[in-house]
Amino acid sequence: MEKKRMKAGRFWNRSIFFVVFILSSQHVNSQMQKESDSSEPGSWELFKYDMGSVFGGIGYSYSRPIHWKSEEWTTFGAVVGGTALLYVFDEQVSEFAMRQRGGVPDFIDYYGDRVGSPTYNYMLTGGVYLTGLLTKDEKLRRLGVLLLASASSAGLLQQVSKSIIGRARPEYGNGKDTFDPFNPNRSFHSFPSGHTILAFSNAYAIAKQFENPWVKTGIYLVGMVPGASRLWDGQHWLSDIAFGVAISIFTVESIDRYLDKRYRKKYNDKTKMVNWNASLGLGQIIIRGNF
Incomplete structure (x- = not known):
């Protein structure tokens, strides 16, 4: 079993390298063909600017919730309502999912865990x-900044939320309704899911760089494996995971909008911002994503 997990680890290490290579190869050749410009900022100046973009993002x-209007608050309310609806079925879904663990391929299990x-x-x-x-490719730098800022922003938020909420993990065995706020034990750090x-966040940010809906969908599916x-x-x-996905989308979209003011180029200039609209009705919550 351990040898299989080691092989799976090597597979996913190579996969990460492959993703970076594919994203960079689209522009590296064109960058190398450009003549050097003595007025072009050096790597250190670019790095300082990009790190400023990360922290600014x-x-x-x-700060976005301060500026939300009725439409954004309606969408947020729909997300909370949808999470509450999934909460009702948490125990049944958890029991079913844990029964499937033995049939999960090792490389998928490794990817999800590590x-x-x-x-x-x-x-x-x-x-x-x-x-x-290193290639001084503005589009790829912007993508890297988007990935770093989104993961850091959402990651810090989930760490604080887990501690404050103190929801028990399914493995704890006391059911979905067990909460112990500010308990430092990781068994009470369930909501929301940090891995998710x-x-x-990575998958959503990377998918924004492509126009093909099938490519986007494939990236989303890979991003959902953890x-x-x-x-x-x-x-x-399940409700931990669903709310984690919502946090990812909100975070990436807001930071990407901020980066529009900081960079001239996008990796995929034709990518439209995703508009998430929600409507509330009697006994229903509808969330629409316009791509």
């Missing part, structure tokens, strides 16, 4: 950014 994402962790997350995001910095937030793995491992409830 984090601050911008946290690659969705902060260590692998920053291997990917850091690799994308450093490639853009980090993995789906969340699913937390279900069959008994680490999170």
